[in-house]
Amino acid sequence: MKVSLGKSYWLLWGSAAVANLGDGMRLVALPLVAYSVSRNPLDIALIMALSSLSGLIIGPLVGVLVDRFDRRMVIAWGNAVRVAPLVAVGFLVMAGKAELWHIYLLVVLLSLAEIFVDTASQPMLADILPEGLLEKGNARIFAARIFMQDIAGSPAAALLLGISASIPFFVNGATFVGATVLILLVPWASSRRGTRLEARKPISRSSVRAELIEGLAVIRRTPMLRNAAVASTVVNFVLLAGSSMLVVYAKGDLGLSDGQYGLLFSAAAAGSILGGLATPKLVAIAGTRATLISTLFVTGAARLAFGLAHGFWSAGAAFFSIGVAAFAYNVSVSAYQQRVTPTEMLGRVYSVTQAMNYGAALLAALVGGFIAESMGVRPIMICGGLLVMGCSLLFLRTTRRVVEVKESASL
The missing domain is CATH 1.20.1250.20 (MFS general substrate transporter like domains)
Structure with missing residues (x-):
């Protein structure tokens, strides 16, 4: 008998897909904006370095927080807080006043929020799906990410950049609004281990270090x-x-x-x-x-x-x-x-x-x-x-x- 992935899964999938569509546009536009400000290869390479540094420094701490709180709300807040900095940079690009430090700050803020979203999404997927559907569920979410970022988002960015370099940033902000709404529509569902999400009790908070260990x-x-x-x-x-x-x-x-x-x-x-x-x-x-x-x-x-x-x-x-x-x-x-x-x-x-x-x-x-x-x-x-x-x-x-x-x- 074929088992359905369920409504909760498809809302999580839809939230990730919409967010990744905007990400695909921004990932094309951001280096081009940076290149218009500085053509120094080290300045451009610093974008990737900063996005990785955030996860290296605070990633394990984020894992502790995700295990303590409602994962649905962590994803919602992680998407919502990315809207304002994207819109702000969009206006700076539109006005021709974007500088490298604006881009660096945006990269750091977005990467910090993304760490929360990604870290909460993995356990939430395990909460929603039975064990036998984990490969299928992960495959569809990962495939949506590739399709939305590389196949749909990148060409869309190329078209929008022909109108204005600021538009991909505004669109990316709008996609995060959509992703937030979709994840908030996920109903309280039973986890595959029989514990309802709303009944999840926080683990002992005596020591962050102990939890990491x-x-x-x-x-x-x-x-x-x-x-x-x-x-x-x-x-x-x-x-x-x-x-x-x-x-x-x-x-x-x-x-x-x-x-x-x-x-x-x-x-x-x-x-x-x-x-x-x-x-x-x-x-x-x-x-x-x-x-x-x-x-x-x-x-x-x-x-x-x-x-x-x-x-x-x-x-x-x-x-x-x-x-x-x-x-x-x-x-x-x-x-x-x-x-x-x-x-x-x-x-x-x-x-x-x-x-x-x-x-x-x-x-x-x-x-x-x-x-x-x-x-x-x-x-x-x-x-x-x-x-x-x-x-x-x-x-x-x-x-x-x-x-x-x-x-x-x-x-």
């Missing part, structure tokens, strides 16, 4: 969760270090035209949607462990192929494969994390793993250019692929050892 303990004592956290950090560093130099690699090493360069992102987006939608069936057939290891290995192999590519077709096929495998891996990790973590601790566990990813993103933003200057861009792609493949083999070995120990202990 509890979250870390869950990761430490769950081998697949621990390995996945480390592997995800490596993957994020590899992909983002390469992405920071992608335009240099595409134009210089691969000799792509501007149109072909843009099609790389379309290929990755299409692959991501396909990978996300296929993940539930893959997990049902092969199991979570095999899915995690195989998709991680394919991600590395595809990055290696991208580093060895010559011309558009081989590069496009590799980028499509990266999208399929990396997205399937992320869906599997999220669903597994939600399944094995007590719901009252999901905020902390998610925020700790995300802080590791933010650290990888910050490191990639800071060192990507320096590595490329000394080694060239192609070696970054090749070495990154080999590193991710090595992680998958280590993942296989360490989790197999744990399984073997458990099996021998049961004899």
Whole structure:
């Protein structure tokens, strides 16, 4: 019998989709506005560094707060507080008075609010859905993010920028209003562990440090969760270090035209949607462990192929494969994390793993250019692929050892 995802899920999905549509517009417009103010590459790179730094510093603390309060209201407030700074910057851009510090401040404020929204969304999804639908639910939310940001939001931004550079900021503010309304329409629903959301009691508040240690303990004592956290950090560093130099690699090493360069992102987006939608069936057939290891290995192999590519077709096929495998891996990790973590601790566990990813993103933003200057861009792609493949083999070995120990202990 087919089980429906339910009204609460689709309201959460709709809230995320609307917010991501505006994000896709802003992510195109913001660098262009910054570039119009300063053409210094370091000034532009600082945008990515600032957005990652916020999550690295306060991410774990956000996890504690999310586990203490109503997650629906955390998401609502996180979306609502982003409206005013976006509208303010929109007016500054319209008046031609936007400066770099305005952009930096906007990036910091938006990233802080986004951390709350993302950290609360993961455990709320686990509250709403039964365990058997976690892969399916995550896949659809992740696919909506890719579609809205990369396929719908980016072209829409290009059209709006032709009218005024300020419009994407106003539209993004409006999408956050819509996202807030949708999440507030989510009814009080029973969690999959039988505790009603309105009856959720806050955990002991004697020590923030103690609560963080509890979250870390869950990761430490769950081998697949621990390995996945480390592997995800490596993957994020590899992909983002390469992405920071992608335009240099595409134009210089691969000799792509501007149109072909843009099609790389379309290929990755299409692959991501396909990978996300296929993940539930893959997990049902092969199991979570095999899915995690195989998709991680394919991600590395595809990055290696991208580093060895010559011309558009081989590069496009590799980028499509990266999208399929990396997205399937992320869906599997999220669903597994939600399944094995007590719901009252999901905020902390998610925020700790995300802080590791933010650290990888910050490191990639800071060192990507320096590595490329000394080694060239192609070696970054090749070495990154080999590193991710090595992680998958280590993942296989360490989790197999744990399984073997458990099996021998049961004899």
